[in-house]
């Protein structure tokens with residue numbers, strides 16, 4: 626049984642990766658029934674939180690049906706991170722996750738996210754401070770290093786563990802790679818198999834099929850897998866991976882009717898959460914995933930990109946369903 630503090634996550638947990646502008650409550654509520662064992666909010670700026678910026682505080686909204694859930698925070702200033710941890714705890718998540726992996730220039734130029742991989746002393750001090758300032762378990766998500774010449778995850782992992790964090794997720798890319806190339810899980814496996822590492826180690830990067838998940842599980846012996854992009858518009862990836870790992874069964878993509886129904890549920894949640902116009906517009910980033918592999922989808926896709934109301938969008942989705950039922 627993999628555990629983070631008192632949170633029991635099963636034998637081989639599948640985690641939903643934190644994703645900015647993707648992991649809102651609507652997306653998470655769609656994902657959860659498919660078997661994500663632990664989910665995260667998108668990263669939340671500690672500076673935004675302590676200034677009570679609406680853009681940041683609204684990301685703290687979580688509900689019981691999403692549990693267990695972690696709130697992810699990032700920042701460059703230790704005092705701000707302490708205060709942000711306290712504010713995040715008030716939202717009653719199950720754990721606090723620190724982001725030491727974000728590669729975005731705006732973030733690293735301020736010394737936050739992956740920039741801390743270049744300042745390990747500060748990273749450790751920051752982590753100790755966060756761990757001390759909450760009664761919740763603290764976890765960390767990071768990368769294998771800053772660039773090709775400084776893949777320091779082995780060193781960082783042991784030192785992070787000593788701060789009292791209770792799990793570590795490693796994305797198998799360097800900051801320099803951003804999202805380019807392929808994730809290299811070799812170092813993730815080495816960290817996992819380091820006899821000094823006792824906390825759960827989760828692998829992350831490029832998991833987009835049950836077979837790939839099974840391969841990484843077997844090859845690198847990780848305690849669980851975190852899935853990001855592979856889940857966008859494809860929430861059933863979680864149940865499909867579980868079915869494959871447990872029973873060796875490779876499930877086909879859901880029927881169009883089911884996909885449209887999941888998409889409609891997502892649309893409704895999105896509109897409830899953000900209001901009609903924003904809720905509809907923000908659905909666009911998930912539609913490709915939901916409709917992946919559908920034949921003759923292009924005209925419908927174009928139509929979906931021109932809808933602005935719930936009714937219009939639902940109408941196109943109904944037409945997609947009809948067209949495929951009539952094939």
Ligand SMILES: Cc1cc2nc3c(=O)[nH]c(=O)nc-3n(C[C@H](O)[C@H](O)[C@H](O)COP(=O)(O)O)c2cc1C
Pocket residue numbers: 642643644645646647666667668697724726727766796829830831832851852853854855
């Ligand atoms: C749109 C997008 C937003 C992301 N936002 C975050 C974030 O807020 N916090 C974080 O730790 N990682 C973030 N990531 C990185 C993912 O959590 C994950 O590490 C990365 O996408 C690799 O996993 P994947 O190949 O399964 O997508 C983001 C990735 C994407 C594509």
